[in-house]
Amino acid sequence: MSSSAQPAPETPVRTHRTGGVLVITIDRPHARNAIDAECARGLAAACEQLDADPDLRVGVLTGAGGVFSAGMDLKAAARGESAAVPGRGFAGITEAAIAKPLVAAVEGPAFGGGFELALACDLVVAAEGARFALPEVRRGLIAGGGGVVRLPRRVPYHLAMELLLTGRAVDAAEARSLGLVNRVVADGEALSAATGLAAQVAGNAxxxxxxxxxxxxxxxxxxxxxxxxxxxxxxxxxxxxxxxxxxxxxxxxxxxxxxxxx
The missing domain is CATH 1.10.12 (Lyase 2-enoyl-coa Hydratase; Chain  A, domain 2)
Structure with missing residues (x-):
């Protein structure tokens, strides 16, 4: 009687170490890295790993397949799933008190909750083709994962209100000009640049x-x-x-x- 190997189950969040840096990758490219309940729990666990391990100094958050994150998985939400983790907020990150620095490496769209994940990070590196938007008002919602709270603290009031009330997207260059992005790099280089920046931070006490x-x-x-x-x-x-x-x-x-x- 023969047996065949079963495919490994899909893991929505991957982690790997490079020195004192933990790279956390949202790996749901088929869903544009939208956050469902399992993914949120995986992100929470990865951040807990970052804080608990004394050999880890800095985290880098990114998305697979050239997309940072499209935000909440609306199909999962329609099934009754929550993308929030109790005590930690959307994606297990946006309301969490993460003790160690977190760097976002953004390729492609960071929309809705994806933008809010970037806002929850301490540093942001964006590829030239990255785009940021909080389009929740177009769906009858507000940016409740930190957008309406954090964005007015990062940019002047009228600019924050324009993005929140229109839902329009800004590209990496405009995001940099608004002070929302630390560095803009060539497409495909965001993770490398963010990991380098994280290593620079990790060299400190x-x-x-x-x-x-x-x-x-x-x-x-x-x-x-x-x-x-x-x-x-x-x-x-x-x-x-x-x-x-x-x-x-x-x-x-x-x-x-x-x-x-x-």
């Missing part, structure tokens, strides 16, 4: 990177005096860390530091 994320997140929502008080606590903790001592030694000895995250 992990405790300091985490402190930067916490302070930037805090400072926009509290009075300035409270932000400085919180900053003093962060700086005090960093001054007492082994990594600060190592950074000072490495500077004096003219060598690269060996960070331990302690």
């Amino acid at each position: 992990p405790l300091a990177l985490g402190a930067v994320k916490r302070m930037v997140a805090l400072s926009g929502g509290v009075p300035e005096a409270d932000a400085f008080a919180a900053q003093r606590q962060e700086v005090r903790a960093l001054l007492g860390s082994a990594d600060f001592a190592e950074g000072a030694r490495a500077f004096a000895e003219k060598r690269e530091p060996d960070w331990t995250g302690r």
Whole structure:
């Protein structure tokens, strides 16, 4: 009696390491990398892996097949699936307190929830052919995965309102001019450039990177005096860390530091 090998089940989210960087790939190109429930859980698990592993310093989020993400999988939603993860928001990312830096590598469209995923990242690298849009108003919705919350904090009010009220798309060049994108690269080069940028970030002290994320997140929502008080606590903790001592030694000895995250 013979047996035949069964095909491996489809995995909507793939991860791989390169040094201290975890590359997280949305792998549903047949659905333009739209987010269904399984994909959202996979993204949440990948981000939890990033935060839990001390050898990982930075994450890179991208999409397979030349598409970043078309946002919510409307067919899955019509079946009653939710693309949100409790406590973590849309795609398991948009409302999550991810401790480590996250870089978006955008090729092709980042529409709706796809744009919101990019907005949830700390840095964005876009290919020349990338396009960004929040078209939810055309479907009777609002950009509830962070678009209406984050976009007005990133660009001037009237520009944010134009994109939110019209749903029109902007290309990578316009996104760069608006301050929504850090770098624009040739098509097909977004992941490589984002991974290089992530490696540059990962070369810095992990405790300091985490402190930067916490302070930037805090400072926009509290009075300035409270932000400085919180900053003093962060700086005090960093001054007492082994990594600060190592950074000072490495500077004096003219060598690269060996960070331990302690």
